[in-house]
Amino acid sequence: MNDEELVRRIHRELADSYDEELELEIEDRTIEQLAGGVDAISEQDKADRRLYFRELFRLQAELVKLQDWVVATGHKVVILFEGRDAAGKGGVIKRITQRLNPRVCRVAALPAPNDRERTQWYFQRYVSHLPAAGEIVLFDRSWYNRAGVERVMGFCSDDQYEEFFRSAPEFERMLVRSGIQLIKYWFSITDEEQHMRFLSRIHDPLKQWKLSPMDLESRRRWEDYTRAKEVMLERTHIAEAPWWVVQAVDKKKARLNCIHHLLSQMPYGEVEHAPISLPERERHDDYFRREVSSEILVPEVY
Template identity: 60%
Template structure:
């Protein structure tokens, strides 16, 4: 029996050249924006939600790629512990909100309750209804306190999701992304659609709206979400400090200890056609 080939995506994608050029331009702006966030003490919280395999992780990676890690972090929480299950539902998320001068990117968030928990029965109906009532209030309090809150929903078609799952199955670097919950989402496509519609009806408010990102083309989705993120933060470009790299002073009487006194990792790269490098200090 011949092995069935995985489905291939039929999505027309933006060419790689223009994509990389625009991505670099936007990432330069992201660095510029972060300088303002740090200087002004602003607090930025960006929530990434959407279907499984919709491209949230790839978008977060491109947003985060060149930002200063001291002032930007990704929050991707595992299943709640026994202690956390006994807390107020939002408590573990609130503990990870941005401090002054910080950007937090949430790879899924408290909206788990309106999605996977609702569809797969991990919460009671009473807990779910309480979530729908409380979430607009919680978000109002965050915004009232000065947090810049932006919510993105990554939308992917069923055919494209199927193709991405198949691609993950064949890729040893990404197979870990193919969880039982992901596979269950194929069977529960319409259930997740209904859950998303109900979530939007309750939490897509004027004060805290949802912004949908069409993500069948991952490259376009990344460019679009970064561009929108930049337009949603009222930052101002700051003048860069003048920096001069000093000339290296001349050598003094320092003598380096013999290299054979130290342990070095094996140079496997040299076996790939490179040349042996001089050992640094």
């Protein structure tokens, strides 16, 4: 392979690496836009989309710097993402983790507690997911389930609910005293926007799995969730771990604003790395590559 061909292949590989974001972008476009082609998107929409990608890639580059700083300093970070169903929590989590090392930055998305976990101290099952030095953990929903869905759906008693509000601030202060930085985000959307997003999921066969019976019931109980959210923010907004509200009606703006704010919460800086040089591969006269049996080859359909 000559140098020109090598450079061309490297450029192609770089382009392929960014296609992942384009694939995620398709998820956010309506079926009408996809069916209508480019003409269905206005010039302003195209300009906004270019700006979004430019800023997203810039912020993701900063997230990589943040990751290096977290590892180098042994910092420990927990980020909670809360909000109504379809508020966009999963979308921003995808964009934060997209370019990062999963051994450094990982996501904890716990299912409903099993019979054994329901008999434990309420916070116990979350503790095992907390970070060690040089790690970032993103909770896609968290211990605040008790203040939200469990309260609204009647999955906890009044006593358990009140005990949560006595314990949660102290639990979080304890985490902060132990050296964990705790950042809490609430993604806020309107009644109309959630209605539209639920309808979009219903009519999109690739997204119908996102709608559980609990999600549909939450739609009916919009006002109950609003009251529960207001109480939660009021009673757990503490100096050591304040709540931050992300206006999330516009998904793309919400992602950029959240990542920009997250970066501002840590005094990270550029970490010096030793120059990387690719070593020459060793070659031996007695080495040969064996043929792969056709029986175990995956058919090349494409």
